[in-house]
Amino acid sequence: MLDFPNAKINLGLYVTAKRPDGFHNLQSCFYPVKWCDALEILPAKEERFEMTGLPVPGDPASNLCLKAYRLLQQDFALPPVHMHLHKVLPMGAGLGGGSADAAFTLRILNKLFELNLSAAALEDYARQLGSDCAFFVQNQPVIATERGDVFERFSLDLSGYACVIVYPGIHITTAEAYGSINPKEPSCGMEILLKQDLDVWKTVxxxxxxxxxFPKYPELAAVKEKLYGAGAVYASMTGSGSALYGLFKAGEVPATLVFPEHYLVWQGLL
Known part of the structure; x- marks a missing residue:
């Protein structure tokens, strides 16, 4: 069974408090985009996991796809599988690629072996794998709170916009990103901010x-400025970085918007 784990972008992200467990509470809107990895899982005589595409650092045995498989295997005695992940989404970019791979593994196994797990049950498994994994089970816009794993469905349709995502090749770890954050409450709730006209998102x-x-990596600020200079209605860093995105009215992404060759750039309709 083949599927395509997709990325997400954050529309606003506010770190509101440090938690007693060492994590942070946040408020953000998660929105799915169509930049994808590819993941195939087939029944097999013996367990096998392989990766192609972008290199993934670390021991393949600790990959989130395998962790997701073993999590379900504990409860359902799953047979061996052959799993092939083709990695397209960059790591350390704030796009949720690894989390999407884990959630889609759960989704595929649920269908492949007819486990009949509900979306809520899959989300409970996904939360054991990472803070934002559960989002990719239903893959619809949400307001995320607490660790980014508590969701409220949010009606938001950006299908009239094109998105340009730019990854400048700077890998920012979660520890580095959160290490210099001073948590604070936003001036008002995410729902109020997002219900304003998109043309004013830039200011709110x-x-x-x-x-x-941005002070540590001026290159990131330069990318955001370039997106606005090319006519983006709204531009922002996504997650804890380092990818940035710009939202453009459909058909208004200029052909002159180019970036250095070592950047990864994706463009598509939302």
Whole structure:
């Protein structure tokens, strides 16, 4: 069974408090985009996991796809599988690629072996794998709170916009990003901010990690400025970085918007 784990972008991201467990509470809107990895899982005589595409650092045995498989295997005695992940989404970019791979593994296994798990049950498994994994089970716009794993469905349709995502090749770890954050409550709730006209998001919607990381990595600020200079209605860093995105009215992404060859750039309709 083949599926395509997709990325997400953050529309605003506010780090509101440090938690007793060492994590942070946040408020953000998660929105799915169509930039994807590819993941195939087939029944097999013996367990096998392989990766192609972008290199993934670390031991393949600790990959989130395998962790997701073993999590379900504990409860359902799953047979061996052959799993092939083709990695397209960059790591350390704030796009949720690894989390999407894990959630889609759960989704595929649920269908492949007819486990009949509900979306809520899949989300409970996904939360054991990472803070934002559960989002990719239903893959619809949400307001995310607490660790980014508590969701409220939010009606938001950006299908009339094109999105340009730019990854400048700067890998920012979660520890580095959060290490320089000063948590604070936003001036008002995410729902109020997002219900304003998109043309004013530039002045009211913010990602707190930009304050922490732009001074350290001026290249990120330069990408955001370039997106606005090309006519983006709204531009921001996503997650804890380092990818940035710009939202453009459909058909208005200029052909002159180019970036250095070592950047990864994706463009598509939302």
């Amino acid at each position: 919607l913010h990602n707190d990690f930009e304050d922490a990381l």
